[in-house]
Amino acid sequence: MSTVSTSTNPAVAATSFKSARRKARPEGRSHPIWGILAWAVGIVFVIPVLFMVLTSLHSETAAASNPPAVFAPLTLDGYRSFLGLDGGRSPLPPLLNSLTASVASTLIVILLAVPAAYALSIKPVRKWTDVLFFFLSTKFLPIVAGLLPLYLFARNAGLLDNINLLTLLYTSMNLPIAVWMMRSFLAEVPAEMLEAAQIDGANLPTILARVVAPVAMPGIAATALICFIFSWNELLLARTLTSTVAGTAPVFLTGFATSQGLFLAQVCAAATAISIPVLAAGFAAQDKLVQGLSMGAVK
Amino acid sequence: MSTASAPPAAPAAKASRRRPTTDLRPDQVAQSRSEARRRRLPLLPALLFTIAATQLPFLVTIVVSFMDWRALRPDERGFTGFDNYVQVFTNPSIRGAVVTTIVLTATVVLVSLVLGMLIALLLDRQFLGRGIVRTMMIAPFLVVPVAAALLWKHGILNPSYGLLNGVLTWVWGLFGSDSPPQVAWLQDFPLLSIELSLIWQWTPFMMLILLAGLQSKPGDVVEAARMDGAGAWQIFRYITFPHLRRYLELGGLLGAIYVVQAFDSVFIMTAGALGTANLPYTIYATFFQQQNYGLASAQGVVVVIGTIIVATFALRTVSSLFDEENAR
Numbered sequence: 001m002s003t004v005s006t007s008t009n010p011a012v013a014a015t016s017f018k019s020a021r022r023k024a025r026p027e028g029r030s031h032p033i034w035g036i037l038a039w040a041v042g043i044v045f046v047i048p049v050l051f052m053v054l055t056s057l058h059s060e061t062a063a064a065s066n067p068p069a070v071f072a073p074l075t076l077d078g079y080r081s082f083l084g085l086d087g088g089r090s091p092l093p094p095l096l097n098s099l100t101a102s103v104a105s106t107l108i109v110i111l112l113a114v115p116a117a118y119a120l121s122i123k124p125v126r127k128w129t130d131v132l133f134f135f136l137s138t139k140f141l142p143i144v145a146g147l148l149p150l151y152l153f154a155r156n157a158g159l160l161d162n163i164n165l166l167t168l169l170y171t172s173m174n175l176p177i178a179v180w181m182m183r184s185f186l187a188e189v190p191a192e193m194l195e196a197a198q199i200d201g202a203n204l205p206t207i208l209a210r211v212v213a214p215v216a217m218p219g220i221a222a223t224a225l226i227c228f229i230f231s232w233n234e235l236l237l238a239r240t241l242t243s244t245v246a247g248t249a250p251v252f253l254t255g256f257a258t259s260q261g262l263f264l265a266q267v268c269a270a271a272t273a274i275s276i277p278v279l280a281a282g283f284a285a286q287d288k289l290v291q292g293l294s295m296g297a298v299k
Numbered sequence: 300m301s302t303a304s305a306p307p308a309a310p311a312a313k314a315s316r317r318r319p320t321t322d323l324r325p326d327q328v329a330q331s332r333s334e335a336r337r338r339r340l341p342l343l344p345a346l347l348f349t350i351a352a353t354q355l356p357f358l359v360t361i362v363v364s365f366m367d368w369r370a371l372r373p374d375e376r377g378f379t380g381f382d383n384y385v386q387v388f389t390n391p392s393i394r395g396a397v398v399t400t401i402v403l404t405a406t407v408v409l410v411s412l413v414l415g416m417l418i419a420l421l422l423d424r425q426f427l428g429r430g431i432v433r434t435m436m437i438a439p440f441l442v443v444p445v446a447a448a449l450l451w452k453h454g455i456l457n458p459s460y461g462l463l464n465g466v467l468t469w470v471w472g473l474f475g476s477d478s479p480p481q482v483a484w485l486q487d488f489p490l491l492s493i494e495l496s497l498i499w500q501w502t503p504f505m506m507l508i509l510l511a512g513l514q515s516k517p518g519d520v521v522e523a524a525r526m527d528g529a530g531a532w533q534i535f536r537y538i539t540f541p542h543l544r545r546y547l548e549l550g551g552l553l554g555a556i557y558v559v560q561a562f563d564s565v566f567i568m569t570a571g572a573l574g575t576a577n578l579p580y581t582i583y584a585t586f587f588q589q590q591n592y593g594l595a596s597a598q599g600v601v602v603v604i605g606t607i608i609v610a611t612f613a614l615r616t617v618s619s620l621f622d623e624e625n626a627r
Contacts, residue, residue, distance in 0.1 A: 034421055035426030038418070038422060038426060038432050039428065039432055041418055041421065042433075042435035045436055045438065045499070046435035046436070046438045046439075048454070049438045049442060052446075052450050055454060066460045066465050067465040067466070067472065112344050112348060113345060115341030116341060116342045116344070119340070125339050131346070137607075138349055138354075139556050140603075140607065141353065141357060141603050144560075144595075145357060145582075145600065145602060145603050146357055146599070148596055149359035149360055169352070171348070172349060172353055175345055232443065236562045240587075250443060253443070254567070267454070268450065271442070271443070271446035275446050278442075278443060279441045282441040286433075289507075293508055293511075
């Protein structure tokens with residue numbers, strides 16, 4: 001490791017001071033090549049999404065051209081087919097089902113996860129690491145392992161093709177991650193403030209409202225966003241346990257799985273339309289998403 | 300299920316004397332029985348719900364795995380001991396599915412981690428439009444996985460009009476060539492195609508976690524190292540990377556949990572053909588196509604056991620995460 005020279009010769013000192021300054025350049029200013037590289041990488045990653053949106057606005061013949069016809073005229077035909085205006089099925093019931101299941105399960109998850117996280121961080125139970133690991137371990141068991149019992153239970157209870165069953169299952173699917181996230185968010189509540197509030201004689205609701213809530217609210221938002229996204233995306237359970245009445249948006253999309261000649265624009269329109277809620281939510285609440293995915297490590 | 304737990308519950312009065320796995324603050328350790336019960340209360344709804352929704356179905360699965368139960372022959376339902384398990388271990392297609400799952404998961408998680416780390420390092424610096432680039436990077440993770448699978452299958456990998464072959468045509472056209480190489484991606488490289496689409500979707504996830512790790516790294520230590528003339532590589536190797544290890548483990552653990560269960564891509568892109576059937580898809584096929592409930596259940600149980608074995612190693616990782624949490 002080279003060290004900065006400490007010569008007293010003015011000329012040399014001036015040079016070494018300059019080189020020291022160059023070496024001590026703050027993190028911020030770096031060679032522009034890295035910025036260019038970052039842009040290139042970002043563009044490569046986003047191109048498929050842009051392509052999907054662009055193709056959804058092309059006619060089928062334009063979409064099926066090789067090389068891709070980037071500047072073909074735009075049309076809403078793809079979306080018209082998707083909306084069933086050409087005589088196909090309407091996507092509105094599946095979209096509503098997805099919305100119902102995702103929002104409802106997220107609400108229930110938050111209601112269950114926040115108190116649980118409280119009991120694992122601020123006023124922890126004795127074996128909180130074990131409990132936390134238990135929650136996470138339920139994610140280790142793939143959904144497929146419990147598919148048959150769930151199917152049998154649903155069939156016997158008359159809950160097949162029922163959106164409420166999906167809501168419950170999505171709740172159990174997201175609860176472990178929500179508990180883990182909320183716990184790490186709540187662990188950020190400053191202990192000194194809690195102690196001070198207690199010493200001042202504040203009762204539990206006051207402590208919750210004034211000390212815990214300000215720290216917890218962004219965490220709750222981040223957790224809710226993640227749970228919404230995972231619920232909206234889920235396919236396997238929905239496909240197994242629902243069909244015409246309670247089918248969700250991803251299930252609807254699998255109807256496009258087989259090739260039927262020229263239809264790329266229609267597929268892209270369907271794919272874009274169904275991803276819009278998640279894309280919008282994710283972009284609008286980008287910081288929350290980042291917070292959630294990094295478990296609150298980013299302030 | 301866990302191994303590194305505290306010693307069996309000592310009487311509450313001696314709570315302060317036992318050495319817990321984690322160092323709780325003195326005020327945090329429950330001081331009395333009723334206090335302990337009060338603390339458990341908020342936890343119960345979530346805990347009970349989770350047990351009911353996950354453990355009960357799993358118990359039923361275990362029971363069914365010992366039965367010969369096929370939907371097409373409902374009269375022949377009966378217990379058959381370990382027959383289904385023998386089938387699981389001897390059937391070559393199921394063994395193939397295990398290998399495929401391991402290869403797929405390991406490849407996707409490792410490549411996503413490395414790519415994610417490199418991109419996070421790039422995004423850690425200030426440059427013009429950094430927020431826009433981060434937004435662009437997040438986009439793949441926000442596309443519904445089924446939609447992404449369809450996009451890759453028909454829009455990108457299709458030999459006639461997909462984006463990849465289209466770009467090849469365009470590039471070759473720039474050099475005046477009429478015969479660009481057109482690859483039948485899904486036919487010739489099925490597993491690679493699925494891995495590509497999964498890596499595309501999961502690298503943003505890894506990148507976000509690692510970026511958070513980078514932005515929480517001790518800036519003054521790096522500053523000091525720079526003043527001493529440390530080069531970029533040395534800073535990375537001795538300061539950045541050890542700090543990132545915890546985040547790499549977190550990303551790897553979470554990524555593995557989700558990618559092992561990846562169903563959508565295999566289902567849409569290849570329907571399990573050409574050696575791409577991973578375990579979730581195989582179990583789904585056994586369940587729905589063969590309608591052999593007993594066998595499907597046995598497969599499920601084997602997957603769970605395998606995951607628990609892997610998880611026991613992961614437990615050490617998670618414990619180190621917890622220890623670091625409490626060392627803060």
